[in-house]
Amino acid sequence: MRVIFERNVTIPMRDGVRLSANLYRPEVGGPYPVLLTRHPYGKDTALSTALLDPTVMAEAGYIVVIQDVRGRFASEGDFESYAQEFEDGYDTVEWAASLPGSDGQVGMFGTSYFGYTQWQAAAMRPPSLKAILPVMTYNDAWYGSAVRGGALEWGKLASWYTSAIALPELMRKKRTDPNLPMMVAKLVSFYDQLPSKGLFELPLSRFSIFRELDLLGDLFYEVFEHPNYDATWEATSIRPHYDAIEIPSFHVGGWYDVFAQPTIDNYLEMKGRGRHTRLLMGPWSHTNYSGFVGDVDFGMAASAMVRDLKEDLTVFHRKWFDLTLKKSNAFGLADEPPVTLFVMGVNRWISAEAWPLPDTHLTPFYLREGRAADAEQKSARGWLSLDSPNREVSDAYDYDPADPVLSRGGNLLTHPVYGVGPHDQREIEKRPDVLLYTSDVLEEDLTVIGPIIAKLYVSSDAVDTDFVVRVCDVHPDGTSINIVDGIRRMRYRASSVAPSLMTPGEIYEVDVDLWSTAMVFQKGHRIRVHVTSSSFPHWDRNLNTGANNGTTAEMKVARNTVYHTEAYPSHVMLPIVTLA
DSSP states (O other), X not given: OOEEEEEEEEEEOTTSXXXXXXXXXXXXXXXXXXXXXXXXXXXXXXGGGSSOOHHHHHHTTOEEEEEEOTXXXXXXXXXXXXXXXXXXXXXXXXXXXXXXXXXXXXXXXXXXXXXXXXXXXXXXXXXXXXXXXXXXXXXXXXXXXXXXXXXXXXXXXXXXXXXXXXXXXXXXXXXXXXXXXXXXXXXXXXXXXXXXXXXXXXXXXXXXXXXXXXXXXXXXXXXXXXXXXXXXXXXXXXGGGGGGOOSOEEEXXXXXXXXXXXXXXXXXXXXXXXXOEEEEEEEEESSOOSSEETTEEOOGGGSGGGBTTTBOHHHHHHHHHHHHHSOOOTTOGGGSOSEEEEEBTTTEEEEESSSSOTXXXXXXXXXXXXXXXXXXXXXXXXXXXXXXXXXXXXXXXXXXXTSOOBOOSBSOOSOGGGOOBSOBOHHHHTSTTSEEEEOOOOSSOEXXXXXXXXXXXXXXXXXXXXXXXXXXXXXXXXXXXXXXXXXXXXXXXXXXSSOOOOOTTOOEEEEEEEEEEEEEEOTTXXXXXXXXXXXXXXXXXXXXXXXXXXXXXXXXXXXXXXXXXXXXXXXEEEEEEOOO
16 A cells, blocks of 8 residues: 655644644545654654654554644744643644545554653544554653652653754754754753763752753743742642543553553553553663663563564564454454563563452561671671561661762663663672662562562651662672662652651651562572662752752751651562462
């Protein structure tokens, strides 16, 4: 089937602003469903077709629309990020449904920001929107996007705005300025120096490149003006709209993606409301869908390009939209269980009827003092045990914001020098401000699938500080690979709306959400837990003063204590299952 390509088709919004899109359509036949994606990264860039080949989908009987959102690339207007996407999404969906050759049904696809534009359109309930397939996306611009556990996702914020948002904005806004080459060079140089300079500058709000080049208005700096969750954040959130979203949704995420848990949360919210919904989680990061992520080779079948040696990403999308828009089960998707997971450690795909998996046993692994009889455990400074502590001492360390623990891998989306995904943590583990608790050698495989929570009993001589917890898989050769981690900013221990400072010396019980995983800790390996107070630049440094960490440069060293006694049994809760 021949495919017609139309470039820079204009789409009027309700306020008269015209957005631009590229169209791929079958030359003959029809009517056909329409597949729509809307994003700020350029409809003519390779990113637009990374998940779905529009030509192949047009050949399969779909009209495909790829749109620049308002204020980006070929579209008119000013880019105001999430606030604009509700009404613009509705208007674009209904425009797409009315295209010549359309059957009036629209499905949406896309990852990250253009996963979020799907949710925002769906929240407006356009009558022609019949299904969505959001990949690696979130549900709130604060929770899990700009902020996690109360701490700012500083590395992502700084890197994303500098490269993906500001650079195209500069090219668009200053395209007739004779000084454009010099300005581009300055912005690129600033990005290149992020790891050595820009990320470390204080206060964070001093991040001056955007004001210097007259870019983005106050868009970047609003995060420092609204450090708590307030009406500004809620105005662009999907969470208040869950009840209104009734269409089928397929959620795709990666265990090392920066939006891993929000992806799962979106699935659970739809499932809890009885919607037609599915979940697939691979071993991927936000930008790497291959089978080799970080330091770990998960095998060819892990790659989204040949997932489970069954399908590529375009076929994957076609299966979903054939089922939901064409009511065709030719690929058999309707007969498959709704949850598909890649299990790391054994590197295989499994299917399940629910998340968390049935017969999951939440098992506490307690932080304990090291045992002198075990030389290896003694060197690791602490013990991780199924037995709760009795009479034990606490562990304390100094957290100096001027010398933070540097991020190494994990659920990152920042400058590539810090890595992403699973990486060896042994350099980090040498630091005196990283407490380590290591299990005995496992006598059999231990399968952990589900959400992981750390419950800590802590104190500090500061009025505010952070606690970071990480779970690692320690190989027989000593390699220590990060599996999950999380952070808790103490001022937000009880509320993201109304922060409360600490009383120095008082002991607090806090939960640290490590998000979720699917991992087999193999026989002969050990499980290790880190407790520290920073992972920079993944999260911004807590300066320990109680002031707004985004607008001050003053800092102090905090003496932080973790308790593991009978009265204060700090532990990590692991969801243990048995695989068939």
